[in-house]
Amino acid sequence: MRVTVDRDLCIGAGMCVLTAPAVFDQDPEEAVVVLLDEQPPESERQAVEQAVGRCPAAVIRLLP
Template sequence: MKVTVDTSLCIGSGTCALTAPAVFGQDEEQAVVVVLDSSPPESQREAVELAVQSCPAAVIRMFATTG
């Protein structure tokens, strides 16, 4: 899977970092999401899906990858 975030629209709620801390962090200066792993392992799928669903600004996208 591939994870992307539109940081220009992020409101800095931190929900993603709490939900999937192996994949998302938060920039303390700008208070926006930081993608720690843009191609997380399959074991992170459930956490990433929950982060996508929980994001109040709806700025996280998850895409399937082939290979």
């Protein structure tokens, strides 16, 4: 599994951080998503999938 984010389109809602804190963080200055782990372990798949679905700006992509 590989995760990508588009920081330029992120609106800083923080749903990804709340849903998958091992994979996402939020930049304290810009308030946009920070990808902590581009290739998280399979054990994080469910949390990442939920983060993808909860992102109001749809900036998170989950790739095989």
